[in-house]
């Protein structure tokens with residue numbers, strides 16, 4: 109993890125926790141995978157030694173998932189990010205359809221086992237960093253943001269989410285944003301309409317069967333609006349799940365967090381008007397294992 113709380117990329121994660129093909133799992137949360145033969149395989153996430161909070165940010169390509177995750181990370185203490193984009197298989201392993209389009213927008217294009225391994229390793233040492241232990245414990249509940257375009261279609265992750273968000277943008281805006289972004293390999297002509305958007309619609313439809321709550325976010329709203337909404341929501345969820353909202357570490361004057369944070373509510377919309385320090389409070393103290 110970057111010292112300044114930067115995006116946790118796979119390479120950095122490996123630097124902190126060497127990735128193994130499968131981590132030692134002592135299960136707390138049960139996930140389920142359906143094997144090709146139709147059998148249900150149980151997947152255990154390791155029981156973290158402390159309470160954790162896992163946020164899923166799914167959504168359409170170029171919907172603003174990475175941007176929102178990074179913006180949230182600036183304001184949430186002890187927060188790591190795992191990006192699904194880091195787990196694409198090499199081009200040589202990607203199937204092509206009859207039109208010659210590489211099939212990137214399907215789960216098979218991703219090394220999801222490797223991604224699950226990264227998640228499991230985080231669970232084993234949540235919020236682990238090189239910082240002194242005393243500092244770690246002062247940071248509050250370790251938070252993991254997992255962001256990616258095919259999160260909620262991947263059953264083994266179903267049991268992990270404490271809160272799920274899904275960013276949407278209209279077709280035209282998506283096509284416009286996508287046209288300015290260069291992937292490796294770059295999109296060939298006709299790729300958006302011939303592969304990307306149809307696959308998105310298919311995966312959206314498959315999400316109809318999801319049983320847990322997903323908060324849909326309008327990705328055309330400003331970055332500030334989006335981070336403010338999600339931040340407030342996460343804060344409330346943490347309060348709910350832990351029965352109390354705890355120790356705000358004020359930057360000045362010992363004021364309440366809202367007074368102090370300059371999150372002004374206007375017509376129900378919270379605007380973040382100050383910089384990062386506005387959010388520098390510990391969301392919740394860690395709980396002992398017996399309380400989990």
Ligand SMILES: Nc1ncnc2c1ncn2[C@@H]1O[C@H](COP(=O)(O)OP(=O)(O)O)[C@@H](O)[C@H]1O
Nearest residue numbers: 168169170171172173174175285327329330331
């Ligand atoms: N709220 C927003 N409003 C307008 N443009 C945005 C917003 N969030 C992200 N973008 C832009 O959209 C593009 C894709 O953003 P990104 O966060 O990489 O999306 P994703 O991770 O969903 O593919 C980038 O050019 C980014 O600057």
Ligand SMILES: NC(=O)c1ccc[n+]([C@@H]2O[C@H](COP(=O)(O)O)[C@@H](O)[C@H]2O)c1
Nearest residue numbers: 168169170193196212213257291292293
């Ligand atoms: N990272 C890669 O190796 C790679 C290559 C080609 C396309 N893509 C695209 O990445 C998209 C998913 O990522 P975003 O949600 O960040 O746009 C998919 O729509 C896929 O077409 C990724």
